Amino acid sequence: MRAARAHPERLRAFIEKEARAAGFDAVAVTAPDATPMASARLAHFLREGRHGSMAWMEETAMRRARPRTLWPEVRSVIMLGMNYGPEEDPLPLLERKDRAAISVYAQNRDYHDVVKGRLKEIAGKLAARCHADVKVFVDTAPVMEKPLAEAAGLGWQGKHTNLVSRELGSWLFLGSIFTTAEIPPDAPERDHCGSCRACLDICPTDAFPAPYQLDARRCISYLTIEHKGPIPREFREKMGNRIYGCDDCLAVCPWNKFARTASEAKLKARDDLKAPRLEGLLELDDAAFRAFFSGSPIKRIGRDRFIRNVLIAAGNSGDAGLVPACERLLRDDSPLVRGVAVWALSRLMDRQAFVALTRQEQADETDGEVMAEWADALAQKREAIH
Structure with missing residues (x-):
């Protein structure tokens, strides 16, 4: 294991600068053990069978809930967010029945490739500067990005369980850099949902058994993407023209009044995927x-x-x-x-x-x-x- 040699505050300023240069709109730091409630929440989710056919969530539960289990040497977790805000509200498209509604995030390049490439750039420069070890993760690894992002102060997990930012709304791709460097952590963000229920009430399939809880088996995103067999008949009519994912709970969030359109060209919607x-x-x-x-x-x-x-x-x-x-x-x-x-x-x-x-x-x-x-x-x- 290589240890950090750079001054922590200067190192933090360096990370901020490189993250912005790489196209990230938000960056913050947290400790790997800053999400103590994540393990119990994940266990409840799995115990209730709400992960559906996503067996990999159960298989990787221990590593997913505790970052140090995934990599014992980690000392700091850098959380980064890249805005993918759409040019227009996706909800009106649901009324155009002859057209297909594709989730905003999937209307161009695969964000895993875009975000991971940028993370590797930053991580490489960080490793060279402070002689620390680094690992990068984007969604596909057993990392609970949303609780870590909340702990780092990028936003909070709303009642729809997705991350919400006061500066960027709901449209954020998350990535993380695990490192052996000691970096001062940021303060966590607090919940700003208040009494709002917009995301819960708009869900066409009632996928939220309670605020801050999701039953993936009823979620259109799960049904259209993760579910491999015939979609249960009870959900078909409710799917409407949504053919890949669902943005309803994200799009209706009042905090999107602060959102802005994506600046990364690879994340802007292809014309032929906006309403095919x-x-x-x-x-x-x-x-x-x-x-x-x-x-x-x-x-x-x-x-x-x-x-x-x-x-x-x-x-x-x-x-x-x-x-x-x-x-x-x-x-x-x-x-x-x-x-x-x-x-x-x-x-x-x-x-x-x-x-x-x-x-x-x-x-x-x-x-x-x-x-x-x-x-x-x-x-x-x-x-x-x-």
Whole structure:
């Protein structure tokens, strides 16, 4: 282990300067043991099964809750925030049913690559200056960035469990530099939510069992990104046209009046991802999907899960013009896609046409899950008559 030799205050000023030069909008320091409540909160979250199918959270719980378990030599944690504020409010797009709503953070380059590259620049300069060891982390490692950012004073975890900044609102990517250098910590931020419930009340799937608690199994971000199988029917209509993530609880936060648009070009929305047409997205095969989303975080969920999400949006659109595209997907290689295509068509076609389609298509279907979708869709059609 290498120890720091630079004067702590001068070192802190150096870090601040380099962070701003690298494009970060906020930087602060905390101690690795400054989040004593994080372990109990994580344990409660896991005990309640609110992590859904994200088994990796349980597997890495010990390291996630206690930074020194992840790296015993760490003495200071530098938390950095990069603003990704959108150019316009994302909520009005939810009313344009023929268009897809993609979470603001995923409308351009994968932020993991952008942020991690900048963190490495700063960490390299820090190591050279003070002869300390460093490690950088961005989201994918077992690090609880939000509690650490709150302890460092970058903001506080709001009732939606996301970080909120008085200076930047809700649109912040977080990254951390763990180091063996001894750096004076900043004061933690206090909670400024007050009696506001805007983020809780806007959630379309009631994913917050209580303020400051999230049940990921009901969260549209989890369902569209992390969940691998068919999305439970109870959530499909509530998803609306959200095909990748959900920004509702972030966008409605009153502290966004202080937010500003992203200055990093790689985080500004691509024009073709601001409000893409559902019809065009339904046409994507695997090769076209990979090409269209090259460098995007959306690519990691794969074409089949993505088309699953788009089909749900199609089913919610009320646009009968999407029927041909959905029908073609009844013969897709993926049972996941075929099953949700059934659901979408049951929403877009009248009963007579859908029953006729059922007789035509069911004879060739062998997957049990898809057959269950047909049976459920027909049952829903019959109930609608009575």
